Amino acid sequence: MRLLAENLTLERGGRRLVAGLSFALGAGEALIVSGPNGAGKSSLLRGLAGLLGFAAGHARLDGGAADLTMAEQLHYLGHADSLKGALTARENLSFWAALLGGGALSETEALRRLGLPHVADFPVRALSAGQQRRVALARLFVAARPLWLLDEPTTALDAAAQDLFAAAMSEHLAGGGLIVAATHAPLGLASARSLHLAGGAVAA
Amino acid sequence: MRPLLALFVREWRVARRIGGGAAVGAVFFLILVAIMPFALGPDLRLLAKLGPAILWIAALLSTLLGLDRLFQADAEDGSLDLYAHAAPPLEAIVLVKCAAHWTTSILPLIVVAPLFGLMLAMDGPALGLTTLTLLAGTPALTMIGAIGAALTASLRRGGLLMAVLVLPLAIPALIFGVAAASAATGGGAGFATPFAALAAISLFAIAAAPFACAAAIRLARE
Numbered sequence: 145m146r147l148l149a150e151n152l153t154l155e156r157g158g159r160r161l162v163a164g165l166s167f168a169l170g171a172g173e174a175l176i177v178s179g180p181n182g183a184g185k186s187s188l189l190r191g192l193a194g195l196l197g198f199a200a201g202h203a204r205l206d207g208g209a210a211d212l213t214m215a216e217q218l219h220y221l222g223h224a225d226s227l228k229g230a231l232t233a234r235e236n237l238s239f240w241a242a243l244l245g246g247g248a249l250s251e252t253e254a255l256r257r258l259g260l261p262h263v264a265d266f267p268v269r270a271l272s273a274g275q276q277r278r279v280a281l282a283r284l285f286v287a288a289r290p291l292w293l294l295d296e297p298t299t300a301l302d303a304a305a306q307d308l309f310a311a312a313m314s315e316h317l318a319g320g321g322l323i324v325a326a327t328h329a330p331l332g333l334a335s336a337r338s339l340h341l342a343g344g345a346v347a348a
Numbered sequence: 349m350r351p352l353l354a355l356f357v358r359e360w361r362v363a364r365r366i367g368g369g370a371a372v373g374a375v376f377f378l379i380l381v382a383i384m385p386f387a388l389g390p391d392l393r394l395l396a397k398l399g400p401a402i403l404w405i406a407a408l409l410s411t412l413l414g415l416d417r418l419f420q421a422d423a424e425d426g427s428l429d430l431y432a433h434a435a436p437p438l439e440a441i442v443l444v445k446c447a448a449h450w451t452t453s454i455l456p457l458i459v460v461a462p463l464f465g466l467m468l469a470m471d472g473p474a475l476g477l478t479t480l481t482l483l484a485g486t487p488a489l490t491m492i493g494a495i496g497a498a499l500t501a502s503l504r505r506g507g508l509l510m511a512v513l514v515l516p517l518a519i520p521a522l523i524f525g526v527a528a529a530s531a532a533t534g535g536g537a538g539f540a541t542p543f544a545a546l547a548a549i550s551l552f553a554i555a556a557a558p559f560a561c562a563a564a565i566r567l568a569r570e
Contacts, residue, residue, distance in 0.1 A: 195429050195569045215433045224426025226508040231358065242354030245377045267365075 145172045145208050145290055147192075151201035154187050161187055162341060165201070167273050171290075174313070174323040174333050174345070185326035188341070189293045192324060193220040216245070218291040223299075225280035231271030233260070233279045237286050238266055244287035246340060254285035258335035259308050274300040281309060284316075293315065294325040306332065350446045351436050353442035359448030377457050380406035382466040389511050392469040399468040400478045402531035403461055407482055408489060408518055414453055415493040418445060418565065419501035419565065428565060430502065438562040442494065443500035443554070450490045458482045481546060485525040488550040489559035492517045518539045521549050 149168040154162040161184030169175050177185045190196040191205050205214045227236045228248045237251040248254075255261050258278040268276055277300045282291060292313075298306050310332030313323060317333070325331060363365035384402050385395060395397040395402075431441050461482055463477040470478070496514035500506025524546040 190429075193429070194432055197570065218431065218433060218434055222429060224424070224427050224429075226426040228358065228362050228429050229425075230362050235358070235361065238431070239354050243351045243436075244430070245435065265390060292370045336513065 145320065145322065146206040146289060147203065148206055149203040151253055152191065152198050152199035154184050155199040156187055156189055161243060165337065166294040169322050169324065170290050171320040171322065172317045174317055174325065174330065174336040176336045176338045177324065177326040177341060178191045178328070178338060183341040184343055186295050189295050189324065189326055193293050208290060217289055219284050219289045220293045221280065221284065221297055222295050225276050227268045227276060227279060230267060232267055234264040236279060237282055240283045245289070246287055248288035251286055254282040255279070257285055257308065257312055258282055259305060274302055274305065277301055278305055285312070290321050292321065292323045294323065296327055297325060298329055298331065299328065329335065352440060354446050355441060355444050357469070360444055360452060363448070363452035367368065373413055373453050373461055374456050376413055377406050377410040377460065378464055380401060381467060383469065396469040396471065397533055399465055399470040399474060400533070401526045402468055402530065403478050404466055404522060404526050407457055407461065407486065408522060410457055411486060411489045412493055412511050412514060415449065415497050416500065416507035418449055418494060418497040419554055420506060423501045429569065439558040442558040442561040445493050446490055450487060451523060452488045454490060458486065465500050477532045478529040481525045481529040481543065484543065484547050484550055485521050488521040488553040489518055491553035495560045498561035501565065502568045521546060526548065534545060
């Protein structure tokens with residue numbers, strides 16, 4: 145499976161952020177997108193997730209399940225956690241597992257992965273920001289999807305949780321998954337490729 | 349079907365736990381109906397004659413209450429983006445969310461409507477017909493309101509704008525609903541014809557509004 149981006153041009157509010165960006169990402173590879181604030185990292189991820197139109201160029205997933213669209217084979221983790229505060233962590237995760245396809249770890253297993261099994265039955269509203277982020281990350285494990293698009297995934301995480309998530313990402317890559325992550329902090333991935341967006345000028 | 353059933357269950361749980369939805373809507377409905385006799389005076393014949401119209405307007409306003417959060421809450425927590433990556437189309441997701449909203453917030457209003465109608469000196473047949481027209485007409489109000497909710501989902505104070513957008517569009521349903529409900533108190537048009545028109549409006553809204561809502565949501569993502 146390969147993620148192919150061809151000649152991507154991104155515009156926001158009439159401002160050109162990225163021009164003529166091309167890259168190919170193979171199975172088991174991670175791409176770390178870096179750059180200053182406003183360089184277009186989040187826009188690039190939203191574009192790949194199909195939430196934002198590219199001004200030119202296109203991205204596609206080669207060699208995936210033939211009957212699924214690209215949108216149905218990717219996980220998008222944005223700045224928002226996509227959790228309902230009134231529901232428990234388990235209820236939130238089982239909802240996303242049902243809506244996004246499931247076929248992976250159980251809610252309890254996914255939370256254990258991120259060191260959070262003891263809060264499964266608490267309302268998410270009662271959890272700390274870091275714990276909420278970990279529940280949001282657990283969504284990646286309850287539905288099996290090959291392409292992960294992560295926007296600042298480790299915000300609010302403590303060092304232990306960052307290590308747990310780095311191990312989980314490595315395992316996803318070892319299983320043939322793909323990761324595109326926008327981040328300022330190092331994610332702890334050994335062999336990740338990097339893409340630096342520098343506000344208009346692109347150096348890949 | 350499983351993804352959509354899970355969505356329905358989640359919407360149901362959120363509505364029940366956050367509260368506010370059904371209970372506040374019903375209390376708002378009660379207050380609207382209860383202040384009418386103070387404004388119109390204690391003339392029981394007049395109240396009974398105006399009863400169906402008062403219940404309908406109260407139901408219309410109560411329906412709008414809470415509808416502004418239908419997509420706004422999902423837009424704020426990021427869920428609205430993730431719906432794009434689910435297997436069911438956004439139109440189906442919108443329809444399920446509206447169905448969940450109708451059952452949790454609107455259905456209780458219809459259940460208490462005959463009780464509140466007693467305060468307006470309405471008799472049995474009038475109460476029955478009014479309840480029946482509310483049952484047939486509120487799906488249209490919900491679906492039309494959902495279009496307004498989708499258009500204003502990304503706005504911070506979209507509630508009032510939503511009401512301004514939606515109320516004019518609700519006029520046809522209001523006309524046929526009150527006309528059918530007034531048949532018991534000697535309304536001119538009879539029951540069957542306006543009721544059929546009301547049901548048609550509801551069915552059309554259920555069929556068409558999800559597409560309008562989904563288009564508005566996709567537009568707002570940009």
